[in-house]
Amino acid sequence: xxxxxxxxxxxxxxxxxxxxxxxxxxxxxxxxxxxxxxxxxxxxxxxxxxxxxxxxxxxxxxxxxxxxxxxxxxxxxxxxxxxxxxxxxxxxxxxxxxxxxxxxxxxxxxxxxxxxxxxxxxxxxxxxxxxxxxxxxxxxxxxxxxxxxxxx
Numbered sequence: 120x121x122x123x124x125x126x127x128x129x130x131x132x133x134x135x136x137x138x139x140x141x142x143x144x145x146x147x148x149x150x151x152x153x154x155x156x157x158x159x160x161x162x163x164x165x166x167x168x169x170x171x172x173x174x175x176x177x178x179x180x181x182x183x184x185x186x187x188x189x190x191x192x193x194x195x196x197x198x199x200x201x202x203x204x205x206x207x208x209x210x211x212x213x214x215x216x217x218x219x220x221x222x223x224x225x226x227x228x229x230x231x232x233x234x235x236x237x238x239x240x241x242x243x244x245x246x247x248x249x250x251x252x253x254x255x256x257x258x259x260x261x262x263x264x265x266x267x268x269x270x271x
Contacts, residue, residue, distance in 0.1 A: 124171060124172040124173060124174065124175070125143060125144070125172070126142065126143055126144060126174065126196075126198055126199070127140050127141070127142065127143065127174055127175060127176070127196065127199075128140060128141045128143055128175075129151075129175050130148070133150070136152055136153040136158065136161075137150060137151070137152050137153075138150070138151045138152075138153075138191075140196070142196050142197075142198055144198065145197070145198055149194070149196045150194065151176060151194050151195070151196075152191060152193070152194045153176070153190045153191055154190060154191065154192065154193055157178065157190035158190075159181075160178040160179070160180060160181065160188065160190060161176070161178055161190040163178060163179075163181070166178070166179050174189070176189055176190045176191045176195075177189060177190070178190050204221070205220055205221050205227075205270065206220045206221065206222070206223070206224075206270055207219060207220035207253065207256070207267055207268065207269045207270065208220075208267070208268045208270075209228070209233060209260060209265050209266070209267055210265060210266040210267075211233075211264070211265060212264045212265070212266075217230040217233050217265060218230055218234075218237075223249070224252070226241075233260075233263075233265065236259070236260065236263045236265075240259045240263075241255075241256050241259055241260075244256070253267075253269045257269070
C-alpha cells in the first residue's frame with residue numbers, strides 16, 4: 120500500500136490485462152498480467168485514483184470492506200515476492216531480526232529465548248486494543264533486550 124508507487128511504475132499497457140512495468144528501486148522491467156479472478160476489481164480505479172502512491176495493481180475487494188488484493192500476484196516482480204508482510208519486527212540486541220509478528224498477533228521466530236518470553240509475558244496479555252497491546256509488547260520485549268518496530 121504505502122510503498123507500491125515507489126516500487127513499480129507501469130510503462131506501457133500491452134493488452135487489457137498485460138502491462139510492461141519498471142521496478143523503480145532495483146531496476147529492470149517485468150511483465151504483469153492481471154489475473155482472471157481479479158479483472159473486475161482491477162477495472163475499479165476509484166480508490167487507486169485517490170491513493171496515487173499505492174501500487175498500481177492493488178485493489179480493494181468489493182465484497183470485503185477494508186480488504187485488498189494484488190491483482191497481478193502470479194506475475195508480481197521479485198521485490199514483491201521477497202517482501203514478507205508483518206505487523207511487527209523484533210530485533211535482538213545485536214541488531215539481527217529475531218522474529219516477526221504476522222497476522223494480528225502470531226509470533227514467527229527461531230529464537231528460543233524470544234519464544235519463551237512471548238509465551239510467558241506476551242501471550243497472556245488480555246487487551247483487544249492493538250495500539251495498547253503493541254506498546255505493552257514493546258515494553259516487555261524491550262526489558263528483555265529486544266527492540267521492536269511496529270507497522271500499521
